[in-house]
Amino acid sequence: MFLPITPILSEVLEATPRQGETVLVTAYGEPFSPKSLTGRMVDWTASAKLPKGFTLHGLRKTLGKILAEGGASTRQIMDTLGHDDIAHAELYTREAEQARLATDGMSRVVRLKRNG
Template sequence: MVLPISLMIFYGLEPQDALALPKTAISSAGIDTRRQKTGEPLYHPLFEPVSDALAKAPKHDAITLCANSWGKPWTYNGFSTNWDKLKRVLEAEQKIQPGLTLKGLRHTVGTILAEMGKDNGTIALVLGHATEAMAKHYSRRANRSRQASAAIVDLEAEVNRRKTKVVKPAEQI
C-alpha cells in the first residue's frame, strides 16, 4: 500500500494511473509513462522516498507495479477500501488531517508546486494535464503571498533603478 500512495504523494499521480502503472514504466532513471485520461506523457526522475518504497515493495507477478497482498493488480475499489481503513488510523494518530482523499494528494502536489513559484505550464507538465487551465485549478488554493512579496521587492528595485537621476548643470558645480 505504501508504493501507490508514494506515487500519489510525491508525483501527484492520479490514483488510477498509480494503480495501473506497468512495471515497464520504471527504470533506474525514473518513471516514463502516459496518463490514462489525457494521454499526456509523464516523466519523473526517481527520488529517495519513491525509490525506497520501490525497494521495499513485495515482489509479485502482476504486470502492474503496484499489487495487492495476493500479488494481483489493485482495483481502484479494493485500494480505496484499504486506503479508507489506513486513513482512519492516520487521522486518529493525527498524522494526517481529516478528510484527505486520494485525489486530494494530487491537488496537494499542484499547490506545493505553485507555492514554490512554478508556473502553470510546469505544473501541467508534472501532473500530466493537457491544459494550463487544469494546472491552475489544481493549484488554486496555493498561498502565493511569498511570491507576491518577492515580486514587490523586485518591482521596488526596478522602480528605483529607473528613477531619473538629477544632474546639476555644469555652472552650479
Template structure:
C-alpha cells in the same frame, strides 16, 4: 509516495510498476487523457521504490498479492487514513492536489506543474494551486517593495 511525487490519478498509480521506470523517470501514459509523461523520479520516491519487490507487476499490491483496482485502492487508502486519524474525506485525489500545491509552493509555473500532473487544462492546475500561488505571489510582491 507515488501520488505525492508523481501527481497522478489513482487509475494511473495502481498501474505503475518497474516497466514504467526508464532513464531515471516514470514513463506513464495516462489512462484518462492518453497523455504520455516522463516524470523525473524524486530521490525520496526512488528510495522507496528500491525497497519494493521486483517480481510484482505493479508497485502497489493488495494484501492478497494482487494489483489494486482504482476503487479498491481508494477504499484501502480511505481506510488507512481513517485508522491514522486523518479527516474522513481523505482520498488519493487529495494527494494529487497536494502534489500540484507543493510544486506551486516551490515556485513552479502552471506549465511546469501540468508537465508533471498531465492536466490538459491550465485552468484546472490553477484551481488546484490557487491558494499556494496566492501566498507565493504575495510574498514576492512584498519582497519587491522591500518588505519581505
C-alpha cells in the same frame, strides 16, 4: 502519465518488497482499480488514525500546491499531475502567485510602517 523516480522515492521503492512493476497490489497480487484503491485509502488512513478527508485526490492537490509554490510552471504541474486540461493546472499557479503577491504586499506595508 510519466512520474520521474526521485532519489527519495527510489530509496523507498528499493526497500519495498514487490513483484513486477506495480507497487500497490491487492491481496491477490493484482493492481488496484481506481475505485478499490480509493476505498483502501479510506481504510489505511483510518487505521493510521489520520483525520477523515485524507484522500488520493487530496494528495494530488497537495502535490500541485507544493509544485506551484516551488515555482513550477503551469505545464510542469499539468504534466506531473496528469491533467489533460491546462485550466486545472492553472488553478495551482494562480493560487501560488496570489499568495506570493499578497505576502509581498503585506511586507511592503510592514516596511512602510517601520520606516514611517
